[in-house]
Amino acid sequence: MSTENETEINELGEFGLIDVLTNNFPLINESSIEGVGDDAAIIQHVEGTTVVSTDMYVEGVHFDFMYTPLLHLGYKCITGSISDIYAMNARPEQVLVSIALTSKFTVETIKEIYKGMETACLNYGVDLVGGDTTTSKAGMVISVTVLGSAYQEDLVLRSGAKVNDVLVVTGDLGAAYLGLQILEREKRVYLAEPNMQPELKQFEYLLKRQLRPEARKDIYEGFRALDIHPTAMIDISDGLSSEILHLCKKSNVGCELLEANIPLDPITYNTAIGLGIDPTLCALSGGEDYELLFTIHPSDAEKIKNHPDFTIIGFMTEPENKAILVTKSGNRYPLQAQGWKHF
Amino acid sequence: MSTENETEINELGEFGLIDVLTNNFPLINESSIEGVGDDAAIIQHVEGTTVVSTDMYVEGVHFDFMYTPLLHLGYKCITGSISDIYAMNARPEQVLVSIALTSKFTVETIKEIYKGMETACLNYGVDLVGGDTTTSKAGMVISVTVLGSAYQEDLVLRSGAKVNDVLVVTGDLGAAYLGLQILEREKRVYLAEPNMQPELKQFEYLLKRQLRPEARKDIYEGFRALDIHPTAMIDISDGLSSEILHLCKKSNVGCELLEANIPLDPITYNTAIGLGIDPTLCALSGGEDYELLFTIHPSDAEKIKNHPDFTIIGFMTEPENKAILVTKSGNRYPLQAQGWKHF
Numbered sequence: 093m094s095t096e097n098e099t100e101i102n103e104l105g106e107f108g109l110i111d112v113l114t115n116n117f118p119l120i121n122e123s124s125i126e127g128v129g130d131d132a133a134i135i136q137h138v139e140g141t142t143v144v145s146t147d148m149y150v151e152g153v154h155f156d157f158m159y160t161p162l163l164h165l166g167y168k169c170i171t172g173s174i175s176d177i178y179a180m181n182a183r184p185e186q187v188l189v190s191i192a193l194t195s196k197f198t199v200e201t202i203k204e205i206y207k208g209m210e211t212a213c214l215n216y217g218v219d220l221v222g223g224d225t226t227t228s229k230a231g232m233v234i235s236v237t238v239l240g241s242a243y244q245e246d247l248v249l250r251s252g253a254k255v256n257d258v259l260v261v262t263g264d265l266g267a268a269y270l271g272l273q274i275l276e277r278e279k280r281v282y283l284a285e286p287n288m289q290p291e292l293k294q295f296e297y298l299l300k301r302q303l304r305p306e307a308r309k310d311i312y313e314g315f316r317a318l319d320i321h322p323t324a325m326i327d328i329s330d331g332l333s334s335e336i337l338h339l340c341k342k343s344n345v346g347c348e349l350l351e352a353n354i355p356l357d358p359i360t361y362n363t364a365i366g367l368g369i370d371p372t373l374c375a376l377s378g379g380e381d382y383e384l385l386f387t388i389h390p391s392d393a394e395k396i397k398n399h400p401d402f403t404i405i406g407f408m409t410e411p412e413n414k415a416i417l418v419t420k421s422g423n424r425y426p427l428q429a430q431g432w433k434h435f
Numbered sequence: 436m437s438t439e440n441e442t443e444i445n446e447l448g449e450f451g452l453i454d455v456l457t458n459n460f461p462l463i464n465e466s467s468i469e470g471v472g473d474d475a476a477i478i479q480h481v482e483g484t485t486v487v488s489t490d491m492y493v494e495g496v497h498f499d500f501m502y503t504p505l506l507h508l509g510y511k512c513i514t515g516s517i518s519d520i521y522a523m524n525a526r527p528e529q530v531l532v533s534i535a536l537t538s539k540f541t542v543e544t545i546k547e548i549y550k551g552m553e554t555a556c557l558n559y560g561v562d563l564v565g566g567d568t569t570t571s572k573a574g575m576v577i578s579v580t581v582l583g584s585a586y587q588e589d590l591v592l593r594s595g596a597k598v599n600d601v602l603v604v605t606g607d608l609g610a611a612y613l614g615l616q617i618l619e620r621e622k623r624v625y626l627a628e629p630n631m632q633p634e635l636k637q638f639e640y641l642l643k644r645q646l647r648p649e650a651r652k653d654i655y656e657g658f659r660a661l662d663i664h665p666t667a668m669i670d671i672s673d674g675l676s677s678e679i680l681h682l683c684k685k686s687n688v689g690c691e692l693l694e695a696n697i698p699l700d701p702i703t704y705n706t707a708i709g710l711g712i713d714p715t716l717c718a719l720s721g722g723e724d725y726e727l728l729f730t731i732h733p734s735d736a737e738k739i740k741n742h743p744d745f746t747i748i749g750f751m752t753e754p755e756n757k758a759i760l761v762t763k764s765g766n767r768y769p770l771q772a773q774g775w776k777h778f
Contacts, residue, residue, distance in 0.1 A: 125484070129685070130593050131522035131669060132488035132583065141468070142485055145475035146565055146580055148533040152572040179474035190491040190578055222489055229495040230573035235533055237489055237580040240475065250473050326474060342472070 098198035106225050112199060113206045117213060117220040121185045123241060124219040133221035135186055137241035144239050145176035151231035158282070159275045162201060164303040166208025169236050172329070174216055175307040175382040177240035179327035181248040181315065184307075186221045186239040187213065192228035205234075216309055246321075248386070253324035253343035257387035259406040260322075260396060262311050264355040265332055266371060269378025270363050271295065271302025297359050305382045311401065318395050322386035331377040334429040335385050336415050343387075346413030349406040349427060352420045376417075376427075441541035449568050455542060456549045460556060460563040464528045466584060467562040476564035478529055480584035487582050488519035494574035501625070502618045505544060507647040509551025512579050515672070517559055518650040518725040520583035522670035524591040524658065527650075529564045529582040530556065535571035548577075559652055589664075591729070596667035596686035600730035602749040603665075603739060605654050607698040608675055609714060612721025613706050614638065614645025640702050648725045654744065661738050665729035674720040677772040678728050679758050686730075689756030692749040692770060695763045719760075719770075 101109055114128045126134040135142070149155060149169050174184035189209060193202065213220055218238070278290045292299060308327075315321070324343050326335045332354070340347050354375045364371035375381075387408055388396070396402040409416075415427040444452055457471045469477040478485070492498060492512050517527035532552060536545065556563055561581070621633045635642060651670075658664070667686050669678045675697070683690050697718050707714035718724075730751055731739070739745040752759075758770040 125587070126592070131519040132486040132525070132581075134523075134587070134590060135485040135487060136483060136587070137485065140479060142478040142480065142582070143475040144478060144487075144529070144531060144565060144580070144582060146531045146533050146567055146578070148535055148567045148569050148576075148578060150535050150569055150571055150576075153535075153570045176474040180477075182475070186487070188487060188489045188580060190489050192491055192493050192496075192576055222487060224489055224491045224578075226491050226493055227496045228493055228576070233491075233493075233535055233571070233576045233578075235489070235491060235567075235576075235578035237487070237531060238475075239485075239487065244468070244477070244479070247477060249469070 098200045101195060101197065101199055104199060109199065109202070110225055113202060114220060116210055119219045120217055121219050123185050124221055127219060127221040128223070133186065133188070135221070135239060137185070139241045139243045141242050141244045141247065142239055143177055143180045143182045143242060143247070144237065145173065146235065146237040147173045147176070149234040149236070151233070156279070158279050160303060162204035163208035163211070166205040167212045167304050169234050170209050170212035170216070170218065171305055171307040172382060173236040173238045174218060175327045175329070177238050178308055178312045179325050179384060180240065180242065181246055181312065181322065181325060182240035182242035183312065184216060184218050184238050184240040186219050188222040188237040189220060190224040190235040192226045192233040194228050194230065197232065216307065248322045248325040250324055250326050250339055250342040253339055253345050253387040253408050255345055255408055255410055256390055257323050257408040258390055258393045258404055259347060259349065259385070259387055259408060260402050261332070261355065261383055261385050261405050262308055262401050263381070263383045264357045264360065265328065265381050265383060266364065266374030266378045267298050267301035267357055267360045268305060268380035269374045270360055271298035273367060274298060274363070275302065295363065297357060298363060302380065305380065307382055308384050311384050314401065320388060320392050320395055322388055325384060325386035328381045328383045328385055329379055331379040332385065333376040333427045336427055337429050339385070339387065340415045343408070344411050346409035346411050347406055347415040348409055349415070349417050351417060353403060353405040355403040441543045444536070444538060444540065444542055447542060452542065452545070452568055456545060457563060459553055462562045463560055464562050466528050467564055470562060470564040471566070476529065476531070478564070478582060480528070482584045482586045484585050484587045484590065485582055486520055486523045486525045486585060486590070487580065488516065489578065489580040490516045490519070492577040492579070494576070499622070501622050503646060505547035506551035506554070509548040510555045510647050512577050513552050513555035513559070513561065514648055514650040515725060516579040516581045517561060518670040518672070520581050521651055521655045522668050522727060523583065523585065524589055524655065524665065524668060525583035525585035526655065527559060527561050527581050527583040529562050531565040531580040532563060533567040533578040535569050535576040537571050537573065540575065559650065591665045591668040593667055593669050593682055593685035596682055596688050596730040596751050598688055598751055598753055599733055600666050600751040601733055601736045601747055602690060602692070602728070602730055602751060603745050604675070604698065604726055604728050604748050605651055605744050606724070606726045607700045607703065608671065608724050608726060609707065609717030609721045610641050610644035610700055610703045611648060611723040612717045613703055614641035616710060616712070617641060617706070618645065638706065640700060641706060645723065648723065650725055651727050654727050657744065663731060663735055663738055665731055668727060668729035671724045671726045671728055672722055674722040675728065676719040676770045679770055680772050682728070682730065683758045686751070687754050689752035689754050690749055690758040691752055692758070692760050694760060696746060696748040698746040
């Protein structure tokens with residue numbers, strides 16, 4: 093990936109590289125007492141409770157440089173990671189980023205990825221406070237740890253859903269998965285016919301959902317504006333089915349999910365049909381939507397009715413009922429996790 | 436690595452694997468409110484300040500399965516990481532562990548690594564509260580994030596050293612580096628002559644320092660017992676030279692390091708001579724000792740004199756003096772960082 097004007101990493105060394113990568117990151121939050129540059133970062137979360145989550149992104153598994161713009165990769169590593177903090181109803185405030193890379197990557201390449209991270213950090217008010225930089229034997233691995241802050245009584249676990257609670261999802265589902273299908277298809281076309289120019293304009297929404305997803309900061313803020321306190325919550329990273337099953341298991345409840353209510357963007361629906369994929373399946377098993385899935389007490393349902401960001405997609409039932417998909421035609425099937433099939 | 440009695444990872448899936456790996460980890464600390472199993476862990480550090488640090492360990496770079504026992508690998512990933520927290524004069528309380536692995540690793544292999552982590556967590560009173568599990572395209576990558584707790588006034592940064600402060604190091608240096616040289620030599624012998632039985636008994640101390648290092652929890656406790664408050668501190672992961680230069684740069688001071696005072700175990704000294712390596716160089720540039728390097732006000736020097744864990748190796752000077760190595764023969768050389776040459 094090196095051209096004449098690019099810098100090889102070994103010209104800088106580890107500490108030079110860290111300086112170049114982290115220089116531009118300001119510390120925004122009062123809770124970030126010390127950032128990059130000591131043995132550890134120093135944090136003081138005045139709300140008293142710290143939430144922490146970590147995610148790993150692997151080249152060839154989570155991203156492919158054939159179609160992943162560097163800026164977007166950096167952006168997605170941050171937004172995908174802080175989504176977990178919003179899913180606790182907490183505010184993300186700090187990230188630590190570790191990166192393992194081979195010498196095929198130049199300083200300019202890595203800087204571009206960190207520029208994407210910087211944009212995400214600014215958009216979400218998050219400080220980069222630490223990390224590690226090392227060599228990899230093959231490909232790139234990025235590890236992101238996020239710290240967030242909350243008053244303990246505001247935190248929402250996966251375990252608080254009660255029978256009759258209403259199941260709600262934000263935004264729409266399945267688009268990120270279809271974006272990936274489109275990119276994989278274009279990659280195959282390109283490998284067979286390198287001169288073909290892809291026509292991707294019509295899939296812009298799907299590609300953005302896959303390549304540069306946002307985390308639902310607006311929903312975290314919306315809960316406060318609307319005075320809604322979810323009883324249980326999770327973010328959708330592995331697909332709706334898998335996440336509903338997590339909520340049911342942790343809360344010891346069943347669920348009826350109404351297929352007819354699952355929010356799909358028209359582009360998602362039409363593209364799925366065009367590719368011969370069941371649109372519902374994209375939502376159930378696609379993953380990477382980074383929407384929030386939560387339950388509320390039925391008395392709170394009125395507050396979100398007709399709100400464009402929220403869709404009621406079902407309700408929680410006795411645990412014996414298990415998690416059930418009620419199809420548009422009225423058939424009832426047990427929900428199955430299609431989640432993670434990496435191995 | 437799979438034999439008849441071993442379990443392939445895809446038989447369990449991600450969540451099954453996480454359950455198997457994390458089931459045995461108890462939550463010891465009151466500050467660990469919620470551990471593995473939700474979108475994020477919940478932490479409440481009553482001292483008010485959280486310190487956080489992260490490290491990445493890459494197969495083929497930081498460890499080699501030809502000579503790294505699985506239990507030791509897990510152990511070292513934890514102790515190597517929490518060493519950074521002691522270097523802040525804080526108490527490590529939580530870890531998050533992410534692991535990327537290929538299907539060549541069986542569940543039993545991964546469990547063994549986590550068993551080593553569990554032993555380290557118990558020995559150091561640290562709770563595993565989260566992590567991520569994913570596929571890698573080549574080899575294993577482990578990312579460890581550690582959270583620690585302290586009163587802000589107790590924290591020791593790299594930046595607090597003053598002119599005339601005394602420079603102190605714990606334990607002895609260079610052994611971990613020589614352990615690695617011995618292992619690499621035996622690997623070459625084995626690859627050339629697979630039937631050779633290595634004779635490693637005499638190198639036991641060096642191998643233990645390389646393969647299963649400890650973090651200096653006892654020193655953290657010793658500071659309290661002896662009423663010592665270091666003015667600056669760092670842990671030795673990249674070698675004494677590199678760490679001294681960090682202290683000098685961050686504190687804006689110079690340093691005189693007395694070669695004659697650098698603590699070397701006799702086995703380290705003799706093995707280095709036997710291999711034709713300068714023993715001092717092992718200490719200066721070897722790294723991975725996980726000892727603590729710190730400065731104290733001269734009036735505190737009396738408290739550590741003749742203490743077997745502490746050695747005074749120099750003193751801090753005006754910044755114009757820069758960092759100088761004073762050799763046994765009285766020559767003076769500028770200290771140079773040999774640190775990280777991975778790329």
